[in-house]
Amino acid sequence: MSRYVEAKKKLRGSIAPVITPFNDDYSIDFPSFEKLINWHIEKGTHAISVTGTTGEPSSLTVEERIQVMQAASKAINGRVPFVPGTGSTNHEETLYLTKKAEEMGADAALVIVPYYNKPSQHALYKHFKAVADSVSIPIIVYNIPGRTATNLQPETLAKLSQDCPNIIGVKESNKDFEHVNRVLLHCGRDFLLYSGIELLCYPMLAIGGAGHISATANILPDKVAEIYDAWNEGDVKRAQDLHFDLMELNDVLFKDTNPAPLKAAMGMMGSIKPVLRLPMDLPTQALQDEIRHVLSKYVTLPDHISTN
Helix, strand or coil, rough: HHHHHHCCCCCCCCEEECCCCCCCCCECCCHHHHHHHHHHHCCCCCCCEEECCCHHHHHHHHHHHHHCCCCCCCCCCCCCCCCCCCCCCHHHHHHHHHHHHHHHCCCEEEEECCCCCCHHHHHHHHHHHHHHHHHHCEEEECCHHHHHCCCCCCCHHHHHHHHHEEEEEEECCCCCCCHHHHHHHHCCCCCEEEHHHHHHHHHHHHHCCCCEEEHHHHHHHHHHHHHHHHHHHCCHHHHHHHHHHCCHHHCCCCCCCCCCCHHHHHHHHHCCCCCCCCHHHCCCCHHHHHHHHHHCCCCCCCCCCCCC
């Protein structure tokens, strides 16, 4: 049990959901991936996650997901906590990937609510309990009803947290702020609650959240981490200022499905090739132009990199 108490202490702050960069031939760009992880750590990111929604796991084979997890673990080298996404719509695949994360020495696994098949609350309980029982590492459940078509109810999550000591937290990509309040009410205020909605990163800290897993960290890792740092240090005004300062960028990065606008923006910054695997694709040229306009207010963009 002490292992999970210790995990609750250290798994706080900005857990950056790092993108999976691709080459022009759609192979994984591992050298750029390693550079991104080093950059995140240098900029103050508190922990690293890969192969979550922002990492395009549905565009990767199971073997590729393992390769990305291994590459991340090697690059991190224990400098910050490592929280790979191991969930899938397939139960056995989720078990397999979560066990692989444990073998790699991951600090926790981020396990998404299965998407497409729309399981009942009873079925979700059985799925997550089986995953938690199969490993000893901490589990962070990932609830994102906008992409799974199923909302994990606070009562179900509370039963899981009571029955599975290694289920220590949840990433809530849930715009229903009443719901996330009830998560802490039912699961206990020591349960780790992370925001997966950019405009709720600061508000969730105010009710006792443990941090955030924000795609925007791929653009401004230092500022996203500073929201948590400022709040944790008692500088409420600084945390609020950052919250509002980042709002325009957060808005434009979600005008198309994540991570399409994000990869376009990172391509403009010169940090990756702006490549996604179908059925995902870059945003329209009009939206890319808007992204460039907004992005230029936050970072200095290289002149030689075209928008498309």
